[in-house]
Structure formats: C-alpha cells, structure tokens
C-alpha cells in the first residue's frame with residue numbers, strides 16, 4: 001500500500017473513531033516541561049512515521065523551535081520549545097471553516113475531515129500557531145490529532161511515547177487522578193499566545 005493510501009485510510013479511520021466516541025467525556029491535553037528538551041527531534045520523526053506525514057520540510061504536525069540561545073564564553077546555554085497544534089478550546093480554525101471540515105471531537109480534539117476539505121486554507125490563515133499544512137497525501141489540510149487512532153487503545157501519542165527525557169505528559173485534564181491534572185496543580189504554567197483567546201490545551205510548565 002502506498003504512503004498516500006495509508007494516510008487516507010488513517011484519516012478515514014479517525015473520522016469513524018470520532019463518531020464512535022461522540023459521547024466521550026475526557027478533555028485531552030498535554031503538559032510540557034521544555035527545560036528537559038534536548039532537541040533530539042525524535043518526537044518529530046515518530047509523529048511522521050505514526051501519521052504518514054509526507055517527507056519534506058513544510059509537511060509537519062509537530063516541530064521543535066529554538067527558544068533562547070545564550071553564549072558568553074565560557075558559558076553557553078540553549079533552550080527549545082517543542083510544539084504542535086494547541087488543541088484550542090476556542091479554535092479559530094474551526095470557526096472560519098466554510099464546509100465544517102474542521103471540527104472538534106466530543107473529547108476536544110480538533111480534526112479535519114479530508115472529504116469535506118476544499119483547500120480554501122482559511123483555517124491556515126486563522127491559526128495563530130502555524131499548526132496546519134497542506135497534505136498532498138490526503139489532498140486536504142492536515143494537523144496534529146493527538147494520534148487519535150490510539151484513543152481507544154489508551155496509548156499515548158507517538159511524540160509523548162518516544163521522547164527520551166519525557167518532556168510531554170498526555171492525559172485527561174478533567175480527571176483529578178491524572179498525571180496532567182497533578183502537574184498543573186503543583187506547577188506554575190503558561191500557554192502560548194494567551195492574548196489570542198484560543199484557550200490552548202497544551203500547557204507549558206514555567
């Protein structure tokens with residue numbers, strides 16, 4: 001089977017799973033401790049492999065940006081900011097989509113139904129985080145789904161599972177017994193571009 005066919009099959013399977021989970025009560029999110037990130041980019045490779053993201057610099061669901069770079073010999077320090085779709089509670093990409101191809105699942109994951117996407121790219125313009133790309137595999141806009149195909153199996157997204165220093169923790173933000181809930185209760189954290197009013201479900205520990 002070609003990579004394009006695999007990507008299409010995955011997109012279709014995720015639409016079906018979202019329908020099956022239409023009464024789900026979870027609110028999935030990720031808590032990140034970026035101070036642990038060593039810029040190995042294993043997360044970006046795992047994401048591409050898991051989700052059949054086409055090769056090429058401009059095809060990506062997640063990325064790792066250099067956050068700060070300090071050098072005053074002999075002291076050198078660098079820090080990194082891994083990121084992806086913020087799975088906004090108030091997602092402008094969904095609000096602007098004229099065909100409802102972009103939508104939010106019951107458990108709060110923003111997805112794209114490739115069958116309904118007309119590639120108008122309004123959503124790409126509306127997203128303040130540059131989290132979407134045009135997939136030549138699905139001939140639609142594509143983005144992070146928190147590896148939705150793993151939801152029924154209870155597995156973490158590929159980026160979470162593969163990270164050697166465990167920068168990301170994935171879980172249900174509604175569940176007081178979850179690791180993400182505990183981390184947010186015990187740490188100060190921030191979200192990216194809070195002034196945009198998007199209410200991201202990726203939380204960055206300060």
Ligand code: SF4
Nearest residue numbers: 037038040041043163
């Ligand atoms: S796998 Fe983890 S440590 Fe490596 S770049 Fe990604 S977030 Fe950073």
Ligand code: SF4
Nearest residue numbers: 085086088091093127
């Ligand atoms: S980060 Fe961008 S693509 Fe993701 S939900 Fe928010 S607006 Fe939409």
Ligand code: SF4
Nearest residue numbers: 097117118120121123
């Ligand atoms: S490109 Fe597709 S997903 Fe984006 S706004 Fe247009 S129809 Fe909706």
